[in-house]
Amino acid sequence: MGRMAGRRVLLAVPVLAAVTFGVFAVAAASPFDPVKAYAGTAGLTASQENLDQLRANLGVDQPLVTRWWDWLTSALGGDLGDSSVMRQPVADVIGERLGWSVLLAATAFLVAVVLGTGLGVLAARRPGGLLDRCVSSAAYTLEAAPAFWLGLLAIWFFALKLDVLPAGGLTDAASDTVTFGQVATHLVLPAAVLGISQLPWFFLYVRQGVADALDEDPVRGARARGLRERTVLLGHALRSGMLPMLTLIGSRVPELITGALLVETVFSWPGIAAATVQAATSVDFPLLAALTVLATAAVVLGNLLSDLLYAIADPRVGFDG
Secondary structure: OHHHHHHHHHHHHHHHHHHHHHHHHHHHHOOOOHHHHHHHHHHHOOOHHHHHHHHHHHOOOOOHHHHHHHHHHHHHOOOOOEEOOOOEEHHHHHHHHHHHHHHHHHHHHHHHHHHHHHHHHHHHHOOOOHHHHHHHHHHHHHHOOOHHHHHHHHHHHHHHHOOOOOOOOOOOOOOOOOOHHHHHHHHHHHHHHHHHHHHHHHHHHHHHHHHHHHOOHHHHHHHHOOOOHHHHHHHHHHHHHOHHHHHHHHHHHHHHHHHHHHHHHHOOOOOOHHHHHHHHHOOOHHHHHHHHHHHHHHHHHHHHHHHHHHHHHOOOOOOOO
């Protein structure tokens, strides 16, 4: 296990370096001017000399490779630089927002896995039954539904129509303090929307995997030995049927990140979505590169987690194979 994880980490190093260089290259080719974005309305009346000085202070007057290398060496030393659009260190920008994004993504992922697995097992028990047809139809429909559309629909129904859940934010509008109860209440809608947007893939994988496992000889043998249906279903078919679903975890991480950004924007959740949008539109090199590295690292860790879970669940798969 350690050797496989070590190899994956070593392979991730050049990937992360290439991704950061790509960010700087795309940002350099962007029509947006970071100096004008930083100066705001003051840049409209500023002299060219002042703009050139500001460009030198921000470091955007250097060649592309120089800017990228300076940022990379500083980042390896623990200095992610300063965000020009946020007017604070990049580490502080990420630190203030990352926890809320992780809370939303983790809760939504748990919702998707638990509901997807449970519904997949129930549907696989009777393929073609009423539950199977209803849930499968809903899953195929949700696959085509954008996360932001689901979010707007949830706000209209639960916040405006029924008035049972808040429409967005982290706390109540009149509150000056963040409490567990308020955070939990405001988390319900965005986490449910993000989780439901990811649920179809887990449901379909588990349903197909368990249905195939129920037709295998070991499961038939367990039934022939007189084991209870619940034991056969959960102890034999589910374990075998969930193996394909474990490989899905890593591949869903990019979609989870993208969906989280959209859901955070719709529900005004104080995560990294707003910082990502502002960094992209303002060509904030340090912040944009750090956020991209963070997202890429999450994808790499997701794929590594999938491999580890698969190897643990199926002893026939070697860690060092």
